[in-house]
């Protein structure tokens with residue numbers, strides 16, 4: 001399932017992501033994603049993203065559209081988005097890891 | 113073979129335990145029933161591991177968590193309680209959801225570990241056998257690292273480095289101070305839990321005094337270390353928010369910390385005798401007693417582990433995570449303990465149920481509040497490199513950052529607290 005970018009993503013972020021796309025930093029995943037690997041990797045994200053509310057600075061990423069998810073993570077990886085916390089997380093994610101995470105989170109539910 | 117499949121193949125091979133350089137142990141035979149994992153300590157390390165093993169194994173592993181306390185009060189964010197930004201209740205969590213998640217919680221102290229028989233003896237005498245044991249007892253304080261200090265003395269000069277009554281005592285003493293009073297903090301030597309913690313705490317002391325309108329009160333930090341975590345940004349913040357109030361002394365300045373005297377209330381250094389109204393002594397630390405008694409520690413007082421699995425280098429059936437472990441570049445933090453627990457949980461499951469194993473990766477961020485809406489952070493990603501956990505992609509707050517960014521950091525830290533608490537306790 002692919003979803004349009006959520007409204008909460010800010011205009012500046014969109015510009016940055018747009019720029020990253022133009023630079024060819026963002027493309028579509030090249031292989032079919034390994035959801036089990038994504039689930040494993042998602043444990044790292046749960047420390048911060050597990051209890052987000054609508055007004056949280058750490059956004060809820062459960063159910064995020066895959067295309068958007070991939071774009072944003074690649075933008076953090078390229079340091080085109082500024083938050084050093086997410087940059088440090090994203091820098092060591094390869095395309096395979098990002099696709100796996102995107103596929104997992106697309107249908108994952110926030111833990112209750 | 114196409115590029116893609118080769119890549120997948122490489123990944124799978126890299127993920128097997130042999131390739132990770134771990135000894136392969138025979139899985140317990142199914143005839144004995146479900147494999148048993150026992151976890152000592154229900155803090156960020158132990159509770160996270162318990163929940164992840166139970167959740168991800170879907171009941172295929174029998175998980176028992178041994179923890180004497182019915183509720184867990186976090187040390188993390190306890191400084192915000194000191195500063196009046198949180199109430200005590202908001203730091204306290206129970207084990208209801210851990211239990212609902214399929215973990216057997218035994219509220220008892222583990223008295224000893226019999227590594228040959230692979231069983232834990234409880235303080236009440238009960239025995240709990242295991243196939244794999246995860247040890248996460250946190251730290252114990254070495255009271256005698258500061259001459260004159262003791263567990264008894266802590267009732268007068270609190271450490272508040274373990275959660276609970278100590279933190280409440282510290283807050284009571286802080287709130288009773290009058291303008292012109294002095295606070296002395298004796299900071300701990302490395303390694304200790306929460307490297308920025310003492311300096312965040314001093315910031316919170318200063319915030320409380322400033323809010324009460326104190327003009328003459330002073331805070332002295334006597335540090336056995338020549339430098340400390342996030343020093344540049346802490347110092348900048350102190351000058352900005354609390355000019356003249358906080359004095360940090362390294363060993364060159366104080367000449368050596370001679371000790372405390374609870375009877376006279378004095379703190380002595382090589383150069384000066386202080387008689388402060390409040391003394392906060394944070395002594396040196398080592399791994400929790402159970403880990404030391406079981407022979408899991410080395411001469412450092414902490415437990416050596418394999419960087420790719422958090423497995424004890426002393427016993428292949430035992431894992432150590434959190435403050436008790438020697439985790440290379442990782443600081444002793446709740447975030448680190450939670451991160452290490454997930455690696456250990458993954459390796460334990462794969463050893464016991466042949467579930468897929470993946471290369472270890474760790475992360476940590478520590479936020480510290482200097483003043484209202486002025487929060488700084490430090491963090492990194494970590495991976496095993498040549499048998500040691502090494503940091504990469506590290507970052508730290510800089511001087512002269514905008515107020516907006518610092519406020520954003522604060523909000524982030526609150527969201528993190530909620531996130532990690534849910535991850536640890538459900």
Ligand SMILES: Cc1cc2nc3c(=O)[nH]c(=O)nc-3n(C[C@H](O)[C@H](O)[C@H](O)COP(=O)(O)OP(=O)(O)OC[C@H]3O[C@@H](n4cnc5c(N)ncnc54)[C@H](O)[C@@H]3O)c2cc1C
Pocket residue numbers: 152153154155156157158178179180181184186187188189190191220221222223248249250251272273274305306309313400401402433434435436444445446447448449477478479
């Ligand atoms: C003032 C302060 C501020 C901090 N701020 C932060 C922060 O902002 N961010 C951060 O990430 N970290 C922070 N920390 C550090 C964090 O609290 C610790 O690193 C973390 O609690 C370590 O988790 P652990 O599971 O290893 O040990 P612990 O949290 O100490 O848990 C160990 C548990 O084991 C139990 N136990 C011990 N022995 C036995 C036994 N024999 N049998 C059964 N159970 C046993 C104990 O009862 C305890 O519940 C802070 C610490 C302090 C003191």
